[in-house]
């Protein structure tokens with residue numbers, strides 16, 4: 805049987821189960837950005853149930869221009885449901901050890917990586933491609949620097965160890981940017 809035949813068979817079982825009425829808004833108020841790596845499914849790693857979190861999956865779970873554009877679109881979409889500026893939503897970055905992206909630190913991949921991150925090849929080191937801990941910190945800062953991400957959103961950076969199965973909270977900013985004191 806082809807993979808899609810297998811998946812359609814599993815869907816038949818799923819469709820026969822009870823799901824209840826689910827909202828398009830995540831029940832846990834959570835938007836997760838993570839890697840497409842098949843080992844890093846939030847439903848398994850974080851026990852996320854159906855309807856509990858919105859999930860964006862993109863290379864490495866890294867904050868690239870493409871991901872920022874996606875988040876901006878989702879912010880617009882949330883407004884359709886009465887949520888402005890991601891109010892009440894926590895953004896969770898879920899990155900992981902042994903990421904395929906971290907193994908692309910070879911010069912032959914530098915050009916495509918630079919394109920992905922929207923930086924010059926000479927600036928690629930600043931994105932910490934091969935260091936997952938620094939990568940999380942770099943990406944939280946990239947969110948803080950981006951005008952499409954609202955000040956008040958809480959952001960957490962998690963690192964999943966694919967060997968131990970453990971997730972570590974590396975950094976949490978709540979809110980992402982401290983509110984400016986009003987000038988006298």
Ligand SMILES: [Zn+2]
Nearest residue numbers: 839841864903
């Ligand atoms: Zn990955």
